[in-house]
Amino acid sequence: MRIIGVNISHDTSVSELVDGRILNLYEEERCVREKYYDPNKALLETYQGLLAIDRYDLDKDVDRVCFATFDRRIVSYHINGLVKYETKWLRKFLADVTSKQLSKTRLDELVEIYPEFNYKIPKINEDEDIVDIILKEQYKESQSFHLDTSKHHEYHAWSGGYFAYDQDEVETAMCIVWDGGGAQSFFETYPGYQEIESIYKMDKGVPTLKYQVLSNHRVVGDLSATVPNKTDDCCVCYTDDTEVIDGAEIVFTSRPSMGMNFSQMSYALGTDEQGRAAGKVMGMASYGRTDKEYIFNRYNVSQLLEQKSFEHSCTIIDKALALDPTNKNIILSGGFSLNCTNNYRYVEKYPDVNFYVDPVCHDGGTAIGVALENYLMMQEEGYESSDESYVKKGVWS
DSSP states (O other): EEEEEEEEEESSSSEEEETTTTEEEHHHHHHHHHHHHHHHHHHHHOOOOOHHHTTTTSSSSSSSSEEOOOOOOOOOOEOOOGGGHHHHHHHHHHHHTTSSSOOHHHHHHHHHOOTEEEOOOOOOOHHHHHHHHHHHHSOTTOOOOOOOOOHHHHHOOOOOHHHOOOOOOOOOEEEEOOOSOOOTTTTTSTTEEEEEEEEEHHHHTTTEEEEEEEOOHHHHHHHHTSSSSSOTTTTTEEEEEEEEEEEEEEEEESSSSSSHHHHHHHTTTTSTTSSSHHHHHHHTTOOTTTTTOOOHHHHHHHHHHHHHHHHHHHHHHHHHHHTTTOEEEEEEGGGGOOOOHHHHHHHHHOOTTTTOOTTTSSGGGGGHHHHHHHHHHHTTTOOOSOOOOOOOOOOOO
């Protein structure tokens, strides 16, 4: 059984899985020699496929092509007319907007209260457009394929579990996934809320969601932009919504993820005009000194963010340990797991915990995750593998 996994978010990548074994992972930016390659812009403008698929013959003898993405569905907000310049109206509007999380129910209430306010969810989904281009240009019309935009963090967990799991000695592990923002898993009820922190129970390599935080911080910025003399957080609600959904604790918030904070700092410090160089901020943090009062340079500011991110991250690790107190195996995945300085500090703070960092914890690893999930799905559908003799090596010893 041959499955091709394709990640169409940033860190665009293509994985090749044969009979449950990941043989290769190809990163598109290395094939096209373009740093921060953007499949959204590139594919929609050129209407061509991915170079990695052509170069490595990943379009032949394929049982299924499956796609992972960070979820490009959007919500847009509008305030009509000049009413937004009326101070009395604006104060009342902002008080109502920031009083509760912006669920669909709450948005509909605001539309009723304020006829000048409206929101739209465009029917066009750019993820589907990108998938259509790749399938049309590089695969047969009869090619079996799979796309689920709601599982970005889950695919990270599949990837981390694949590399970390030892079937013979380690029955379970907890996997923490954290990044700038992932799928909008509850788009119908909380549109615009992206996964930022997730905890999965790993049972024989298969993830089950136990805890998740989703943030609408990005779209709140768009809403703030409609307000005159706006500040970046003028529409932020500081009261979270918490629900239990399918046995998992789900938190809806407006605070940014730590990954978002590093991206925003990247933009503020000028390391990248689009805020894509979060790693450079993490690197600068290593040279900072927070004990030097009144000295605010880029190194010290980065170090302060690094310390705050470590403190917050420890609360997520504590949550994972509390969800299964007998489990001392923690897998880390998602782009924020690239913070090597904090990773070493976790080991120091939790000496009794076995930490394993997904070697492809950036979004490129989701191409592996979606292929693994589809391998299990296809086995359940009756597909047979040609070789069941491969067993992954353990890493916990």
